[in-house]
Amino acid sequence: MGNEDGWKMAKLNAAESIRGLACLAVVFSHLSLSFFPYLHHFDVNEKADNAMVYAIHHSPFAFWYSGSAAVFVFFVLSGYVLSYAILKSPNNIQDKIKMMMVKRYPRLMIPALGSCLLIWLCFKFIYIDSHAVGGWLQAYVTQTFTLKHAIYEGTIGSFFFAESDTNWVLWTMNIELFGSFTLFILLYLYSFKKSAFFIASVVLPCFAYYWKGEGFFWGILCFVIGIYFYLYGRTLKTSTSILIFILGLYLAGAHNTSMAYAWIYRILGENTYEYCNVFAGILIVYSVLMGKKLSEMLDKKPLVWLGKLSFSIYLLHLLMVYLVCIPLFNVLLNLGTGYAFSVIIASTICILVTFLVSDLYSRYVDQFAIDVGNRLTKVILKK
Numbered sequence: 001m002g003n004e005d006g007w008k009m010a011k012l013n014a015a016e017s018i019r020g021l022a023c024l025a026v027v028f029s030h031l032s033l034s035f036f037p038y039l040h041h042f043d044v045n046e047k048a049d050n051a052m053v054y055a056i057h058h059s060p061f062a063f064w065y066s067g068s069a070a071v072f073v074f075f076v077l078s079g080y081v082l083s084y085a086i087l088k089s090p091n092n093i094q095d096k097i098k099m100m101m102v103k104r105y106p107r108l109m110i111p112a113l114g115s116c117l118l119i120w121l122c123f124k125f126i127y128i129d130s131h132a133v134g135g136w137l138q139a140y141v142t143q144t145f146t147l148k149h150a151i152y153e154g155t156i157g158s159f160f161f162a163e164s165d166t167n168w169v170l171w172t173m174n175i176e177l178f179g180s181f182t183l184f185i186l187l188y189l190y191s192f193k194k195s196a197f198f199i200a201s202v203v204l205p206c207f208a209y210y211w212k213g214e215g216f217f218w219g220i221l222c223f224v225i226g227i228y229f230y231l232y233g234r235t236l237k238t239s240t241s242i243l244i245f246i247l248g249l250y251l252a253g254a255h256n257t258s259m260a261y262a263w264i265y266r267i268l269g270e271n272t273y274e275y276c277n278v279f280a281g282i283l284i285v286y287s288v289l290m291g292k293k294l295s296e297m298l299d300k301k302p303l304v305w306l307g308k309l310s311f312s313i314y315l316l317h318l319l320m321v322y323l324v325c326i327p328l329f330n331v332l333l334n335l336g337t338g339y340a341f342s343v344i345i346a347s348t349i350c351i352l353v354t355f356l357v358s359d360l361y362s363r364y365v366d367q368f369a370i371d372v373g374n375r376l377t378k379v380i381l382k383k
Contacts, residue, residue, distance in 0.1 A: 079226015
């Protein structure tokens with residue numbers, strides 16, 4: 001394998017690693033919301049539980065539980081990786097786009113639906129006392145919804161209307177689906193006429209803004225930026241890539257009430273949290289994929305493995321918090337263990353169990369979704 005091929009492989013593996021680490025940040029984000037909500041301090045009436053929690057929230061090192069930045073990392077990566085899959089060889093680009101258009105919805109829908117069915121089943125038939133956990137998690141696990149509603153959200157509601165009562169993480173499927181089809185349109189135009197591609201890459205995000213608002217706009221724009229990274233990204237010097245990466249991590253930790261971001265808040269006001277997280281996702285992805293040293297550092301088998309499980313972890317972790325984390329937390333509290341220590345032990349075991357369950361889910365449910373997409377392609381496109 002030549003140096004150029006090795007560099008491409010390192011970038012793709014690094015992309016998987018970033019996805020896995022970003023997914024872990026989502027898990028930490030939801031655990032912190034559940035047990036130490038002041039880490040986010042979305043509610044101005046919340047008080048810090050202890051000095052450490054207060055210090056972390058007001059520090060510039062809150063990136064490790066930034067679920068919002070992680071989501072934008074996902075969108076930029078999807079734009080980059082899907083572009084690679086379509087454009088890596090110049091032959092039959094339009095056929096590849098058609099095939100991926102057929103595959104995309106079942107690839108996302110089948111695992112999402114599976115997660116909704118599992119959540120409905122467990123919430124209906126397994127009662128777990130959640131009175132000791134935070135209000136955010138308690139509001140989620142005490143919901144009641146019908147099997148019909150779970151099926152609807154796993155197939156239609158989350159993808160077309162961002163409805164996600166059953167599995168709160170599924171709101172991103174709306175952007176993931178429409179972002180993918182935006183990408184397919186843009187890459188078709190790119191293969192046909194580059195000037196049309198450039199115009200559409202501006203027009204389509206603007207249309208997204210007027211159609212569904214600013215949040216949807218940022219998600220679609222991140223897909224477009226991922227395309228541009230693939231087409232026009234240039235290798236960075238190691239020092240430059242590291243500086244951009246550090247800046248990205250800093251922005252990822254932004255909260256409107258954090259002292260470490262007060263200077264940004266004076267400029268952006270209430271938009272500080274959202275805008276910083278958007279740019280954090282963009283900068284982190286660019287610094288790693290265009291920085292050879294960072295790519296090589298992240299091209300490690302355990303991290304790549306984590307990335308391959310990331311979609312399953314993303315879909316299942318709230319269910320595992322319900323089935324594993326809350327019961328363990330309750331047991332430890334009843335044994336007289338301190339609150340913080342109980343949270344750390346229960347969360348650690350929960351994450352490990354989530355990895356194991358997600359590995360099975362990835363092998364069977366994710367793979368089944370891929371197989372269904374391949375079969376549909378053969379039937380619809382006669383390929």
